[in-house]
Amino acid sequence: MSDVTAASPPPARPEFERPVTAPIGLGDVARPLSLGERLSGNATLRRALILIGIAIVWELYARFLDNPLTFPTFLETLAALRDGILSGVIPLRLAVTLETLVIGYAIGLAVAALLTTIAVTTRLGTDLLSTFTAMFNPLPAIALLPLALLWFGLGRPSLIFVIVHSVLWAVALNMHSGFLAVSQTLRMAGRTFGLSGLRLVFGILIPAAFPAILAGLKIGWAFAWRTLIAAELVFGVSSGQGGLG
Amino acid sequence: MSDAQAMIDAVTPAPESPLLRVDGVTLQYKTPEHLVTATYRVSVDIHRTDRLVLLGPSGCGKSTLLKAIAGFLRPVEGTITLKGHPVTGPGPDRMMVFQEFDQLLPWKTVAGNVAYPMTVNGVPTAEAMARAREAIAKVNLTPFVDAYPHMLSGGMKQRVAIARAMAMRPDVLLMDEPYAALDALTRRKMQDELLQLWQEIRFTLVFVTHAIEEAVVIGSRIVVLSPHPGQVRAELNSTLGQSDREGAQFQRLTARISHMLFDGEAAAHEPGPPARDASAGRR
Numbered sequence A: 001m002s003d004v005t006a007a008s009p010p011p012a013r014p015e016f017e018r019p020v021t022a023p024i025g026l027g028d029v030a031r032p033l034s035l036g037e038r039l040s041g042n043a044t045l046r047r048a049l050i051l052i053g054i055a056i057v058w059e060l061y062a063r064f065l066d067n068p069l070t071f072p073t074f075l076e077t078l079a080a081l082r083d084g085i086l087s088g089v090i091p092l093r094l095a096v097t098l099e100t101l102v103i104g105y106a107i108g109l110a111v112a113a114l115l116t117t118i119a120v121t122t123r124l125g126t127d128l129l130s131t132f133t134a135m136f137n138p139l140p141a142i143a144l145l146p147l148a149l150l151w152f153g154l155g156r157p158s159l160i161f162v163i164v165h166s167v168l169w170a171v172a173l174n175m176h177s178g179f180l181a182v183s184q185t186l187r188m189a190g191r192t193f194g195l196s197g198l199r200l201v202f203g204i205l206i207p208a209a210f211p212a213i214l215a216g217l218k219i220g221w222a223f224a225w226r227t228l229i230a231a232e233l234v235f236g237v238s239s240g241q242g243g244l245g
Numbered sequence B: 001m002s003d004a005q006a007m008i009d010a011v012t013p014a015p016e017s018p019l020l021r022v023d024g025v026t027l028q029y030k031t032p033e034h035l036v037t038a039t040y041r042v043s044v045d046i047h048r049t050d051r052l053v054l055l056g057p058s059g060c061g062k063s064t065l066l067k068a069i070a071g072f073l074r075p076v077e078g079t080i081t082l083k084g085h086p087v088t089g090p091g092p093d094r095m096m097v098f099q100e101f102d103q104l105l106p107w108k109t110v111a112g113n114v115a116y117p118m119t120v121n122g123v124p125t126a127e128a129m130a131r132a133r134e135a136i137a138k139v140n141l142t143p144f145v146d147a148y149p150h151m152l153s154g155g156m157k158q159r160v161a162i163a164r165a166m167a168m169r170p171d172v173l174l175m176d177e178p179y180a181a182l183d184a185l186t187r188r189k190m191q192d193e194l195l196q197l198w199q200e201i202r203f204t205l206v207f208v209t210h211a212i213e214e215a216v217v218i219g220s221r222i223v224v225l226s227p228h229p230g231q232v233r234a235e236l237n238s239t240l241g242q243s244d245r246e247g248a249q250f251q252r253l254t255a256r257i258s259h260m261l262f263d264g265e266a267a268a269h270e271p272g273p274p275a276r277d278a279s280a281g282r283r
Helices: A033-040 A043-065 A074-087 A089-121 A123-136 A142-150 A156-180 A185-190 A196-210 A210-235 B001-012 B063-071 B110-120 B125-138 B154-167 B184-201 B212-218 B249-261 B272-280
Strands: B020-031 B036-044 B051-054 B077-080 B094-097 B170-177 B205-209 B221-226 B231-237
Touching: A033 B231, A043 A074, A043 B125, A074 A089, A089 A156, A089 A196, A089 A210, A123 A142, A142 A156, A156 A210, A185 A196, A185 B094, A185 B184, A196 A210, A210 B184, B020 B063, B036 B051, B036 B063, B036 B221, B051 B063, B051 B249, B063 B094, B063 B170, B063 B205, B077 B170, B094 B154, B110 B125, B110 B154, B125 B154, B125 B184, B154 B184, B184 B212, B184 B272, B221 B249, B231 B249, B249 B272
Parallel strands: B051 B205, B051 B221, B094 B170, B170 B205
Antiparallel strands: B020 B036, B020 B077, B221 B231
């Protein structure tokens, strides 16, 4: 503190110029990592170890309980899965479930893309989309199942309806906020190239908003699974073409 | 060199009529609370191979005027005509270089960025790539043709934007404070490069800036705008370049402009580089 407040001027120093030399003898520029360092840096390996740990704990605890009805051991569960696959029951059900899932997901995405396109091109569309997402996004799709059963009867159409509902709003919301986040400069640059309307959407907006769109697709996929599993739990078996649930 | 020749060929006919005419243009835009009048009855003629600089303090509507020339904004009053046709919307005959670095498409390489406007406008891909490489060579970025924008420095991004605009061979190149976000050393280098490019190709340039020195170096004709709302205060000629910076003529011209901009009130307190240079001159 005292040397800062001291008012004496800095000492007089001579000026100099010197040529710049190449840096030599700085030591290692790059060194290969040891095997241990590389293995501990591998995320897949670390996660596999966690899974193996869980399986061991599961097996030990189930053996300790010794009650196959409420808590079968890990090995027994694996064997049941193998039998199910070999007998052809699980692949069949899986196919039914996946088909329903993919149909619902695809319809949801198509409608979301349509709504978002309208929303980015017109102001009325923006208002419509934000009102709809505010109303329907918080509504759990499974709560619509009773209504869907009344409208479409027991069977696949009802399942698809609830899946579309669960996918649509989450994806549309993400896509739209992704489009809104595209910088004004980039839009203007696109327009000086002579792009407008759909060409601007496909040439500039969709690629620029792609990270947000991808996030929306992932969320939509997860929502579709959840809804499907819940819906199949309720009436999957009774509808006659039972899926996994 | 082939596109330089093409530019010169395109330049020759009808030298007397202006290429771009801004005639009595009043511009207004809406903010959430106000209707702002940005320019009031501004008239400017831009001839081929002009390096016209729109100079003025913030609030003089120079950027708004440039956006209107680009076609993003319709005049409330007056007309903007390019080669006799009124400007109705943005188009590739008036390519624009923006101040912001995010004007490049981040998912395309340098070459892809430069070629994109051409392919969008129907130039065959092979020809577009060839023209893109040529334009990239002109801005000295050949080693970076396959780099993505996020790997480039700010000055390099602006060079790519300039190459992208030039490769399109627009009638007018519009530049909206393109060097304002660069550091002083890079800015000076970019100014030199732009002038050198102009020496080669002789394009028509409309350049917006608020820096008096930049206006004098870049411009062959300087339009001084007064603020709130923007009106033409003066049109001046400049033949001075980077090497004249220290000369008396340069000092006289900058002093004259700053006098105009600040209407006599304390021209010495001008916030641009000359004032800073003077104060930095302590031993």
